[in-house]
Amino acid sequence: MSALTFTLRAQPPERLDLSPLVPRSLAGMAKRDMEKIRLGISKHALTVGDLFSVAGNDADQLVFEGGSDRFDCVGSGLDEGSIRVVGNVGAQAGRKMTGGALTIEGDAGPHAGSAMRGGRLEIGGDAGDRLGGPLTGEMAGMAGGVLVVRGRAGDCAGDRMRRGLIAVLKGSGDYAGCRMIAGTLAIAGEVGKLPGYLMRRGSILLDRSPRRLSPSFVKSGSPDLVFAALVDRHLIADGISRKPLLGGVVGRYGGDNAVLGKGEIIFSVAERDR
Amino acid sequence: MLTRISGGEIVDPLNGRSGTGDLWIEDETIVEPPASRRPDATFDASGCIVMAGAIDIHSHIGGGNVNTARLLLPEHYAAHASRPAVTPLSSLGWTAFETGRLYARMGFTTVVEPAMSPGSALHTHLELADIPIIDKATLAILGNDDFLLSMIRDDASSSMIEDYVAWTVASTRALGVKVINAGAATAFKENVRTFSLDDVVPSYGVSSRRIVKTLQAAVAELGIPHPLHVHCNNLGAPGAAETAAATIAAAEGVPLHLAHLQFYGYGTEGSRKFSSAGARLAELVNATPEITIDIGQVMFGQTVTISSDVMRQFSARGGADPRKSVIIDGDGNGGGIVPYRYRKDFYGSVQWAVGLELFLLIDDPWRVFFTTDHPNGAPFTAYPRLFELLMRKEARREVAEGLPKRALSLTTLPAIEREYSFEEVAIMTRAAPAKLLGLADRGHLGAGALADIAVYRKQDDVARMFEAAALVFKNGELVVRDGEIEKYRWGRALRLNPSPDKAMVRRLEAYHQERYGLSLDWFTFPDWAIARENPFGEVPCRA
Numbered sequence: 047m048s049a050l051t052f053t054l055r056a057q058p059p060e061r062l063d064l065s066p067l068v069p070r071s072l073a074g075m076a077k078r079d080m081e082k083i084r085l086g087i088s089k090h091a092l093t094v095g096d097l098f099s100v101a102g103n104d105a106d107q108l109v110f111e112g113g114s115d116r117f118d119c120v121g122s123g124l125d126e127g128s129i130r131v132v133g134n135v136g137a138q139a140g141r142k143m144t145g146g147a148l149t150i151e152g153d154a155g156p157h158a159g160s161a162m163r164g165g166r167l168e169i170g171g172d173a174g175d176r177l178g179g180p181l182t183g184e185m186a187g188m189a190g191g192v193l194v195v196r197g198r199a200g201d202c203a204g205d206r207m208r209r210g211l212i213a214v215l216k217g218s219g220d221y222a223g224c225r226m227i228a229g230t231l232a233i234a235g236e237v238g239k240l241p242g243y244l245m246r247r248g249s250i251l252l253d254r255s256p257r258r259l260s261p262s263f264v265k266s267g268s269p270d271l272v273f274a275a276l277v278d279r280h281l282i283a284d285g286i287s288r289k290p291l292l293g294g295v296v297g298r299y300g301g302d303n304a305v306l307g308k309g310e311i312i313f314s315v316a317e318r319d320r
Numbered sequence: 321m322l323t324r325i326s327g328g329e330i331v332d333p334l335n336g337r338s339g340t341g342d343l344w345i346e347d348e349t350i351v352e353p354p355a356s357r358r359p360d361a362t363f364d365a366s367g368c369i370v371m372a373g374a375i376d377i378h379s380h381i382g383g384g385n386v387n388t389a390r391l392l393l394p395e396h397y398a399a400h401a402s403r404p405a406v407t408p409l410s411s412l413g414w415t416a417f418e419t420g421r422l423y424a425r426m427g428f429t430t431v432v433e434p435a436m437s438p439g440s441a442l443h444t445h446l447e448l449a450d451i452p453i454i455d456k457a458t459l460a461i462l463g464n465d466d467f468l469l470s471m472i473r474d475d476a477s478s479s480m481i482e483d484y485v486a487w488t489v490a491s492t493r494a495l496g497v498k499v500i501n502a503g504a505a506t507a508f509k510e511n512v513r514t515f516s517l518d519d520v521v522p523s524y525g526v527s528s529r530r531i532v533k534t535l536q537a538a539v540a541e542l543g544i545p546h547p548l549h550v551h552c553n554n555l556g557a558p559g560a561a562e563t564a565a566a567t568i569a570a571a572e573g574v575p576l577h578l579a580h581l582q583f584y585g586y587g588t589e590g591s592r593k594f595s596s597a598g599a600r601l602a603e604l605v606n607a608t609p610e611i612t613i614d615i616g617q618v619m620f621g622q623t624v625t626i627s628s629d630v631m632r633q634f635s636a637r638g639g640a641d642p643r644k645s646v647i648i649d650g651d652g653n654g655g656g657i658v659p660y661r662y663r664k665d666f667y668g669s670v671q672w673a674v675g676l677e678l679f680l681l682i683d684d685p686w687r688v689f690f691t692t693d694h695p696n697g698a699p700f701t702a703y704p705r706l707f708e709l710l711m712r713k714e715a716r717r718e719v720a721e722g723l724p725k726r727a728l729s730l731t732t733l734p735a736i737e738r739e740y741s742f743e744e745v746a747i748m749t750r751a752a753p754a755k756l757l758g759l760a761d762r763g764h765l766g767a768g769a770l771a772d773i774a775v776y777r778k779q780d781d782v783a784r785m786f787e788a789a790a791l792v793f794k795n796g797e798l799v800v801r802d803g804e805i806e807k808y809r810w811g812r813a814l815r816l817n818p819s820p821d822k823a824m825v826r827r828l829e830a831y832h833q834e835r836y837g838l839s840l841d842w843f844t845f846p847d848w849a850i851a852r853e854n855p856f857g858e859v860p861c862r863a
Contacts (some may be wrong), residue, residue, distance in 0.1 A: 183394035185642050 054112030067128030179205030263301030328365030373429025427774025463499035496546035545758020547575035561597030581614025598677030619698035759786030
């Protein structure tokens with residue numbers, strides 16, 4: 047059995063909704079029927095057959111050869127099996143996924159991993175704004191699973207996050223971890239202004255001291271945290287990071303006291319500041 | 321153009337017509353079968369029930385509070401309505417466009433938005449003008465506004481109050497008057513948190529009862545066909561049946577309409593001090609012929625409560641699900657938007673049963689109206705299932721089996737065997753609402769009536785039957801075929817047009833200048849502000 051592969055023929059002329067292409071709904075489906083699935087969201091009603099050539103037979107592993115930032119909702123609702131995209135994707139990749147593995151080798155658009163509850167979403171390139179965040183009006187963002195961004199994340203990464211782990215390896219935009227309810231957000235690299243803005247609970251882990259922090263955070267010293275060592279070990283063991291994120295000495299801020307104030311920002315203290 | 325609908329089973333209680341027959345339409349109206357002419361178009365209705373287009377007298381389909389609810393719950397559009405197959409993108413979800421489409425496919429051709437704050441009349445009419453196919457109407461809210469309360473306090477003459485009510489109805493293009501928890505919204509601004517029929521509004525010294533009686537008299541005197549539409553005090557509270565009973569008694573022989581009575585049908589028996597008083601209220605309604613009511617049936621599931629009863633919504637915000645709400649302490653009534661999920665738990669089950677008890681125990685279908693108080697008890701898309709519950713006791717039993725026995729034991733529902741007939745449904749949803757609102761041209765299939773016609777394919781599954789009409793005609797045009805929209809057209813907003821008294825207009829101009837520093841022109845608008853051809857249809861007042 048070989049992975050079920052969708053090879054993109056040409057850049058799509060409109061935005062696509064790829065949510066129908068997940069292992070559970072494709073299992074046991076004949077190739078002919080697959081090609082009839084509608085993906086286009088305009089009146090052109092583009093189908094799988096119009097956009098992709100389909101090969102392979104193992105619906106448990108899907109591969110998209112070629113991507114586009116018009117690929118919306120890739121792996122939306124994924125609950126088992128794996129999807130790999132060789133290329134970029136658009137908005138809402140892995141939205142509400144509960145299991146399985148989604149790997150995007152290129153960049154992802156806004157709302158990647160939006161409200162995901164389980165499984166593993168790995169983005170090789172950069173991610174857009176509101177990584178793991180809720181759509182307008184929803185009460186909670188990411189609520190479980192692991193989300194790894196090997197590049198940079200946009201603004202509001204981990205917005206309203208509730209549970210699970212997000213790791214970003216090349217820095218993020220402004221308001222990282224804003225409105226966090228709980229969960230863990232680890233960021234290596236430069237973060238923009240006001241990380242942890244209005245966070246209630248949860249942990250934001252940084253590999254350097256945050257530069258522009260809200261005044262409603264209070265410094266709470268340099269505690270000796272078992273948790274820091276545990277997280278460092280986990281990030282390496284899980285293949286997310288190659289070197290420790292926090293290292294030996296950490297500093298901590300508590301906040302955001304503008305709201306509940308039970309959250310924390312733990313950061314690695316540079317050698318010269320120790 | 322002459323059209324014939326042939327071979328359908330006609331249900332037209334107003335004209336006493338029932339049985340298989342033909343129905344003839346010429347242009348916009350229903351006509352007697354012509355002697356020798358051939359129809360330009362014939363529609364086969366064999367195996368179908370033919371009724372007049374349905375009328376919903378109480379459904380919150382437009383205006384400021386509805387829009388606030390949309391803003392509060394953007395994530396619910398998709399859940400509320402499935403995405404239509406071939407429509408422009410702007411029509412996704414809970415929009416004005418969808419409202420018209422979904423009502424029309426159920427065979428509803430006239431819908432009344434029952435809570436238009438006079439200050440947002442223009443907004444409301446602009447929004448209603450965007451609802452396709454169906455005709456609309458509004459009721460203007462009075463009873464918490466400073467101008468009226470001050471007049472009552474100062475013992476203004478009844479003719480002055482009538483002039484004010486007439487001006488409000490005319491300038492807001494309303495079809496009637498509604499009073500919502502009379503006086504409570506004003507008392508709420510002075511930190512009062514419970515308010516009953518004989519409580520007095522601080523600073524005005526006016527009781528809730530007096531406000532209701534004053535407005536009831538003004539509405540009757542002006543010849544407004546729809547009696548005062550009353551949203552009683554203490555909505556949703558255990559023991560609210562007392563308040564409803566007191567309000568029924570306060571009608572004193574003059575017509576009065578009580579909105580969503582289900583929400584008042586709660587007693588205080590049982591260990592949880594929450595029980596059904598549905599049977600008691602039904603008995604009172606049966607014994608009081610001047611009272612009409614609509615139900616506000618609760619159906620299980622997610623919805624959002626939208627009300628200008630700001631006091632009630634303020635106290636309900638703790639139960640918001642999802643946990644977010646908007647309370648507007650605004651001019652006059654203000655309002656509150658509180659999302660809510662009716663669960664099959666003890667309380668939800670009692671509420672569900674109370675509504676059905678009222679439906680089934682009130683004998684006269686001319687005085688009980690079919691509503692869910694959309695979206696407060698359930699979205700109007702739940703109507704087909706509700707028709708099934710009324711017409712099939714088996715369907716009720718099936719739902720009841722999944723509910724807590726303790727809850728149902730505090731109601732009389734399990735013992736009720738009544739099933740609504742098609743005739744009774746036609747009275748409750750067609751003939752009676754037309755009579756109640758003073759719309760002589762609709763709600764029946766007699767010659768001269770407006771050709772608003774709904775044709776349903778007869779089948780065992782009542783919910784399926786009412787969900788998607790086989791044919792719907794609006795003003796003689798075929799708009800729905802097999803549940804799909806055949807043609808989009810623009811309906812009108814039905815309004816009264818009592819001529820306002822010139823002295824009252826001058827007084828109001830002075831009042832608005834003094835209180836707000838604004839011209840009265842800010843609160844009125846010309847017809848052409850609604851950019852549609854003939855946006856309004858005029859309904860006469862009683863002479």
